[in-house]
Amino acid sequence: MAIPPDGLPVYRVLTGPDDSAFCRRVSEAPALGYRLHEGPAVTFDGERVIVAQAVVWDVGAET
DSSP states (O other): OOOOGGGOOSEEEEEEESSHHHHHHHHHHHHHTEEEEEEEEEEEOSSSEEEEEEEEEOTTOOO
16 A cells, blocks of 8 residues: 655645645645545635645555
8 A cells, every 4th residue: 555755644634725825735635646535614714715625645546
């Protein structure tokens, strides 16, 4: 079974403001071998939209 690169955990939750940097981080996860888990969670902190996206390591992925 392949393991995530660079000591990354099998399960991760990516969080941050809903901006291009966050979207890039989420978009890079599948390229590393993760798959999105369900849809994102979205909230508003009074100033900006904050997003969370869970990703899980795809057991069949190769490092």
